Amino acid sequence: MSTGVRRRMGVEERRQQLIGVALDLFSRRSPDEVSIDEIATAAGISRPLVYHYFPGKLSLYEAALKRASEDLASRFTEPHEGPLGARLLRVMRRYFDFVDDHGPGFSALMRGGPAVPADGIGTKEHVSATHALIDSVRQAAYEQMLAHLGVAEASPRLELVIRSWISLAESTALLWLDGRRVPRAELEVQLVHDFAALAAVSAAQDADMAALLRTMVADEPADGPFAELIGRLIALGS
8 A cells, every 4th residue: 555655856866857847848838938836846846946956947948958959869860771761751750750749949949049047047158058959969960861871971062961951951840830831741751852852963063972872862762752752853844
């Protein structure tokens, strides 16, 4: 029979709980709209106890951002097996899963975070920390793309293609969140097509990129996203 006595959490366990609670709240509403009182209530503790573990909402928000950025970066991890187009489509589906689940938090992360609350913490440190988290996500995505392409060190043109595509994925997701006027599934496929299109434009200018493009589509099945793009482009000219 339960005695009704709560188990006392250790310091790190409580910190992780608070981060999880805050991330959930920040994911559903703009971080500016979430108060320490709400976080405390959701965690089942008092407001002063929240301050025992975090100096203020900003520090808790940054901890939640760090966890979210690690989660987002992991969405680009995919076994390097099978056609590249299918792999990228699975990556985009997981990416949009995150965007769908963490809408306001994703927007705040990509736009540099919410307005800094008046809790005595300087804005420069906050902006710098947020930018570092965003850069870590972009770098993780970039390195994963190199791995998918089987390239140890990117040429300047390939780096431009990959980083441009990552920026495009970010801006597409942010625009989708603003009203969701284009079906998500269509955007996921479109972004895979966008990567192939960026690579193709670069291949038209550079022999090494042309060789890489041939490798990209070598094992693409007839019903794969890259082949679908080629078919649609051919149909436009008929």
